[in-house]
Amino acid sequence: xxxxxxxxxxxxxxxxxxxxxxxxxxxxxxxxxxxxxxxxxxxxxxxxxxxxxxxxxxxxxxxxxxxxxxxxxxxxxxxxxxxxxxxxxxxxxxxxxxxxxxxxxxxxxxxxxxxxxxxxxxxxxxxxxxxxxxxxxxxxxxxxxxxxxxxxxxxxxxxxxxxxxxxxxxxxxxxxxxxxxxxxxxxxxxxxxxxxxxxxxxxxxxxxxxxxxxxxxxxxxxxxxxxxxxxxxxxxxxxxxxxxxxxxxxxxxxxxxxxxxxxxxxxxxxxxxxxxxxxxxxxxxxxxxxxxxxxxxxxxxxxxxxxxxxxxxxxxxxxxxxxxxxxxxxxxxxxxxxxxxxxxxxxxxxxxxxxxxxxxxxxxxxxxxxxxxxxxxxxxxxxxxxxxxxxxxxxxxxxxxxxxxxxxxxxxxxxxxxxxxxxxxxxxxxxxxxxxxxxxxxxxxxxxxxxxxxxxxxxxxxxxxxxxxxxxxxxxxxxxxxxxxxxxxxxxxxxxxxxxxxxxxxxxxxxxxxxxxxxxxxxxxxxxxxxxxxxxxxxxxxxxxxxxxxxxxxxxxxxx
Ligand code: NOJ
Numbered sequence: 029x030x031x032x033x034x035x036x037x038x039x040x041x042x043x044x045x046x047x048x049x050x051x052x053x054x055x056x057x058x059x060x061x062x063x064x065x066x067x068x069x070x071x072x073x074x075x076x077x078x079x080x081x082x083x084x085x086x087x088x089x090x091x092x093x094x095x096x097x098x099x100x101x102x103x104x105x106x107x108x109x110x111x112x113x114x115x116x117x118x119x120x121x122x123x124x125x126x127x128x129x130x131x132x133x134x135x136x137x138x139x140x141x142x143x144x145x146x147x148x149x150x151x152x153x154x155x156x157x158x159x160x161x162x163x164x165x166x167x168x169x170x171x172x173x174x175x176x177x178x179x180x181x182x183x184x185x186x187x188x189x190x191x192x193x194x195x196x197x198x199x200x201x202x203x204x205x206x207x208x209x210x211x212x213x214x215x216x217x218x219x220x221x222x223x224x225x226x227x228x229x230x231x232x233x234x235x236x237x238x239x240x241x242x243x244x245x246x247x248x249x250x251x252x253x254x255x256x257x258x259x260x261x262x263x264x265x266x267x268x269x270x271x272x273x274x275x276x277x278x279x280x281x282x283x284x285x286x287x288x289x290x291x292x293x294x295x296x297x298x299x300x301x302x303x304x305x306x307x308x309x310x311x312x313x314x315x316x317x318x319x320x321x322x323x324x325x326x327x328x329x330x331x332x333x334x335x336x337x338x339x340x341x342x343x344x345x346x347x348x349x350x351x352x353x354x355x356x357x358x359x360x361x362x363x364x365x366x367x368x369x370x371x372x373x374x375x376x377x378x379x380x381x382x383x384x385x386x387x388x389x390x391x392x393x394x395x396x397x398x399x400x401x402x403x404x405x406x407x408x409x410x411x412x413x414x415x416x417x418x419x420x421x422x423x424x425x426x427x428x429x430x431x432x433x434x435x436x437x438x439x440x441x442x443x444x445x446x447x448x449x450x451x452x453x454x455x456x457x458x459x460x461x462x463x464x465x466x467x468x469x470x471x472x473x474x475x476x477x478x479x480x481x482x483x484x485x486x487x488x489x490x491x492x493x494x495x496x497x498x499x500x501x502x503x504x505x506x507x508x509x510x511x512x513x514x515x516x517x518x519x520x521x522x523x524x525x526x527x528x529x530x531x532x533x534x535x536x537x538x539x540x541x542x543x544x545x546x547x548x549x550x551x552x553x554x555x556x557x558x559x560x561x562x563x564x565x566x567x568x569x570x571x572x573x574x575x576x577x578x579x580x581x582x583x584x585x586x587x588x
Contacts, residue, residue, distance in 0.1 A: 037074035122222035169248025223278035233257030255285025348387030362401035380582035
């Protein structure tokens with residue numbers, strides 16, 4: 029398999045608004061990130077993926093960009109940005125920018141022009157359609173509730189917005205739009221950034237006949253309906269030629285609605301499009317069909333099936349991104365682990381299970397501390413437009429009662445990941461000296477970075493070890509993956525193999541102790557413990573290959 033630095037790296041995602049506030053306005057900023065680079069260096073990560081820092085009216089916290097070449101005022105200045113980039117590079121940390129080009133803000137000058145008249149030079153930068161039978165041009169829904177079409181009386185037409193109405197979709201079929209995007213990407217790369225995480229890049233090419241899709245619980249088709257559209261691969265290959273060829277970049281496509289076959293095209297190792305994709309199938313294991321607003325407990329067998337499909341399916345052909353969390357997902361320890369008695373143990377177990385797979389691991393800020401979901405009490409505690417709109421729509425339509433919806437929001441809302449990073453046990457978790465833009469999780473006195481840096485057995489220290497192991501054992505990066513025990517409901521067991529080396533990974537996703545016979549050929553004599561969240565391995569007395577697997581235990585054995 030081709031060796032690549034981005035396969036050997038660990039990426040850390042920063043959501044700048046919630047990371048560290050250096051000037052007391054309650055909002056995280058670029059100087060705050062610069063101040064905390066040594067913390068990331070100590071953790072050992074190689075790359076930062078920075079959620080958007082561009083100028084934005086913040087309808088969707090920076091994912092609605094009004095100027096791609098300017099910095100959001102709350103976050104600082106371009107000088108602050110340059111200093112952060114420089115300081116990161118000095119520490120050997122690369123910076124990957126969030127590229128949000130499926131849409132812009134409606135306050136971007138292109139859209140301000142576009143909506144003025146049908147013959148404005150920017151008109152075709154966006155997607156405009158007349159009404160159909162007196163209604164929206166089709167039944168596509170916005171990701172953030174309601175129709176994906178907004179009526180604009182100036183020209184008596186609708187524009188498409190797969191996200192909020194303040195995020196109109198760009199028309200990628202217009203070569204001028206593509207040229208603008210490539211020029212902007214080159215501008216950032218010339219500045220020294222190291223790559224891009226491409227926001228919903230699988231949605232950029234729309235079927236211009238705009239067929240209806242299958243309606244969901246609110247009556248509209250999913251925002252994912254246009255995923256993997258007719259020209260998406262053509263455009264990404266063009267982007268590769270126009271921007272990325274000849275540069276050492278990391279590119280990862282956020283590919284909602286991606287199938288395995290499509291992923292092989294996006295991230296094929298021939299390097300014509302992207303380095304890797306984010307797929308989201310495993311994020312649906314606790315959804316109710318296509319409806320994410322549910323609190324269904326996952327069946328571990330489903331999770332194993334999905335991840336195994338991706339591990340086996342992309343092996344030697346393309347490359348996986350590995351993640352449990354990001355700024356759009358609730359906290360993994362509350363979702364797939366146990367955020368009570370076994371919080372630390374289960375956070376370490378989840379980390380082991382993920383970091384030992386084939387692919388590039390992504391850590392979302394706070395995951396390395398085992399930060400948890402948040403006890404939001406009232407709809408006024410939320411800031412995320414996805415959560416707020418869904419509340420009004422689904423409670424309003426009588427799909428859920430207020431109590432049900434609040435339960436689902438507490439479990440799934442994106443704001444669970446967006447509360448301030450918990451630095452220490454002082455007021456506001458040491459995030460700000462001002463008043464934070466969103467509530468702080470009240471558990472910051474127990475869960476914070478300061479405490480974890482002082483403790484050898486902390487989740488942070490465990491992540492540090494996992495990252496170090498990745499640098500020491502190439503099997504962790506390049507080995508092939510095989511699932512053991514597909515039908516076990518509690519244990520996730522798999523192997524990695526590289527030439528004559530082997531790893532056995534055993535993860536207990538539940539609180540029961542299990543007596544477990546190591547699979548074929550693995551014995552006490554022929555293996556050693558590489559890492560484990562209990563620090564040791566408990567063989568049944570006098571036995572060569574039977575072990576006790578304790579609650580939420582994770583073990584990595586290496587063949588001798
Ligand atoms: C995906 C991003 O991850 C999410 O946060 C955002 O709301 C949408 N794309 C729209 O940009």
